Amino acid sequence: MRQVEPDIRVVGIVDPDEAGARSRLAECDRADVVFYPDVDELVTGAKPDALLIGTRCHLHTPYAIQAARYDLPLFLEKPVSNSMEQALQLEAAFERTKCQVVVSFPLRVSPLCELARQEIADGAVGSPEHIMAVNYVPYGTGYFDGGYRNFDITQGLFIQKATHDFDYMMYLMGANIVRVAAMACYGRVFGGKKRAGLRCSQCDEADTCLESPENRRRNLSGGTTRDHPCLFSVDCGSPETGMNEDSSSAVMEFASGAHGAYSQVFYTRRDAGARGSVISGYHGTVSFDWYTNELKRVRHHSPFTARMTSGEGLSHFGGDLVLSYNFMDLVKGKAASRTPISIGLQSIYACLAAKQSAETGQFVAVRQVGGL
Secondary structure, eight states: TTTOTTOOOEEEOOSHHHHHHHHHOOOOOOOOOOSSHHHHHHHHHHOOOOOOOOOOOGGHHHHHHHTTTSSSOOOOSSSSSSSSHHHHHHHHHHHTTOOOEEEEOHHHHHHHHHHHHHHHTSSSSOOOOEEEEEOTTGGGGGSSSSSGGGGGHHHHHOOOOHHHHHHHHHHHHHHHHEEEEEEEEOOOSSSSBBBOOOBBGGTTTTTTTTTTHHHHHHTTTSOOOSSOTTTBGGGBBBTBBOOSSSEEEEEEEEETTEEEEEEEEEOOOOOGGGEEEEOOOEEEEEEETTTTTTEEETTTTSOEEEEEEEEHHHHHGGGHHHHHHHHHHHHHSSSOOSOOOHHHHHHHHHHHHHHHHHHTTTTTEOOOOOOO
């Protein structure tokens, strides 16, 4: 946000971990910030111009429901909810509110995704009939060697990770996902039977374990190179009690009648990382990958192929900066949200359907915002 508005200040905070929150404050905020027990007292006491919710995922909905009572612009981290119960409560809270929301979905507004959307709108594929999306995550160990492995909070990686991808897939296809079939693999790579609380510094196998800080540094394989919790311990959960998946996939039907497929993999490393889509129709194919920053358009009925590239080194491939500008414009009354609460809800409904399908082995209908 400060790249867009250098003078922005944090004036009030609600956080169950006050000490941790204080330690992360910028120097310019430390003198005047006040901590409050809840959103109501923050709004009354600090009189902020806007609210931002960036807590752990299980708290997004409870705080957003409190924020919905006020006519203040709200920046809400994804996933907007982590259960159907939360999602239904959130939808009900925003049915009659003046609170305008920017949901943190930077992929849909990233320059490369916007370029793909424009190509499709200009007829590059004709009617979009199929989308194939992948997310080979080169930093996937972060979902097993830190706080993100707490399944009670994440509820798995369809909820935690695919919420980004399902959103931009619906954006590119111009239609909501209405039905999902999914499957997942749990505990085949990460997780295991090593004792609870084990860290690399306490482990007799640190010399040979590929996930030890020493071997991550030696192999340039990514992930934190500080002492960290064991990725192969019972603390990661189990398929029976709940845990993040090593990989998961979904086949989905769109309201337009088109269909698509999506896979995410969390043990990928280094240059194997990939994130993007192939969108096809009778007249052509458009494909892109955020890691290579390239979009390719193939014309099916004439001998021409075009390749375009975008800038590098930007957070969430440039989308975070776009959302920051959008949020600041919303605060100033100059623009509407590009990622309103309705798309946050539609994405989590699709993700919850995928999670249910993976657990039951059945096709699952996706709830639509408004209950349709």
